[in-house]
Amino acid sequence: MTSLLLRVIAAAAVLVSAVDSRDLGAQSGQAAELWRAGRALALRGQLDSALRTLEQAGSAARTSGDLATEQATRRGRADLWMLRSCADSSTVILREAVTAAPPGDRSSADGLVRLLASRKAVTEARSVLVKAYGDVPSVGSNITRESITFLQGMAAVELAGGQESAALSTLNSALAIAVRLHEGDVKDRSEHAVGEITDENAWLMFDLAQLRRTAKSPAIRSPREHARIMANLVKAWPTLDVLPDDGFPITRFVDRLVMRAASCAGDGSACPAPIVAKGCP
Known part of the structure; x- marks a missing residue:
C-alpha cells in the first residue's frame, strides 16, 4: 500500500511539473508575441501603443521568468521614451536593465x-x-x-x-x-x-x-x-x-525610424512622422 501511494505521489508530481512547464512555456510565448507586436508598432511610429504593448510584454515575461524578453522590453521602452523626449525616463530604465542583465547580455x-x-x-x-x-x-x-x-x-x-x-x-x-x-x-x-x-x-x-x-x-x-x-x-x-x-536584439528604435524615413525618401513614398504624446513619467 505504501509503495502504491508513493508511486501515485510521484506520478502526480510529474504531472504537476509538466503542467507548470506548459504554463510557463505558454506565458513565455505570450511575452515574445507581445514583444514582437510592440516592436512592429514602434517601427510604424505608433509610440504610445508600442509602449503599452511592451509594458504588457515585460509583465508577461516577469511572470514566466523569461529574463531575455523582459530585458528586450526594457531596451525598447527606453528607446520609446527617448522618442518622446523623456531622456531621464530612458536613463532610469536602462540603468535598471544594466543591473538586471544576465551574463553575456x-x-x-x-x-x-x-x-x-x-x-x-x-x-x-x-x-x-x-x-x-x-x-x-x-x-x-x-x-x-x-x-x-x-x-x-x-x-x-x-x-x-x-x-x-x-x-x-x-x-x-x-x-x-x-x-x-x-x-x-x-x-x-x-x-x-x-x-x-x-x-x-x-x-x-x-x-x-x-x-x-x-x-x-x-x-x-x-x-x-x-x-x-x-x-x-x-x-x-x-x-x-x-x-x-x-535574446539580445538591438532595438535602436530612434535610429530605425531614421532608416525608415530614409527608405521612404528613397522610394518617394509617404512616411508619416511618429505619433508622439506629451508628458513624461
Whole structure:
C-alpha cells in the first residue's frame, strides 16, 4: 500500500511539473508575441501603443521568468521614451536593465552608453562601457562581435567629448574587424551582405553616416559621403535588418525610424512622422 501511494505521489508530481512547464512555456510565448507586436508598432511610429504593448510584454515575461524578453522590453521602452523626449525616463530604465542583465547580455549597457553620450555625460558613459566589457579578453582588437560593439561605444564616447577625429578612427578600426569577421563567417556570405553593407557592419555604417553628416570638422563632415552610405543602407536594410529574436536584439528604435524615413525618401513614398504624446513619467 505504501509503495502504491508513493508511486501515485510521484506520478502526480510529474504531472504537476509538466503542467507548470506548459504554463510557463505558454506565458513565455505570450511575452515574445507581445514583444514582437510592440516592436512592429514602434517601427510604424505608433509610440504610445508600442509602449503599452511592451509594458504588457515585460509583465508577461516577469511572470514566466523569461529574463531575455523582459530585458528586450526594457531596451525598447527606453528607446520609446527617448522618442518622446523623456531622456531621464530612458536613463532610469536602462540603468535598471544594466543591473538586471544576465551574463553575456551587454545590449542594455550599449544602449546606456549611447544615451549618456548623447547627453554629453562622457565620464559616466566611458565608465559604463569599460565595466560592461571588462571581462572580455583583448576587446577592441580580437575579431569578435564584442570588439565591434565595444568600439562603437567608444566612438560614441569620443564624439560626445568633441573628439571627432578619434571617433572616426575608432569606427574605421571597428569596420576593419567587421570585414575580417564577415570574411571568416562559415555561412554563405551572400545571404547577409548587400554590396559593402553586411550583417556585421550595418550599424557601424549607420554610425559613420551620422558622423559624416553632423561633424563640425570640414575634414570629416561630408554630406555626399553621408548620402552615399545611407543610400547603400536603404538598399540593404530589408535583407539585413531581420531583428532576430535571439535574446539580445538591438532595438535602436530612434535610429530605425531614421532608416525608415530614409527608405521612404528613397522610394518617394509617404512616411508619416511618429505619433508622439506629451508628458513624461
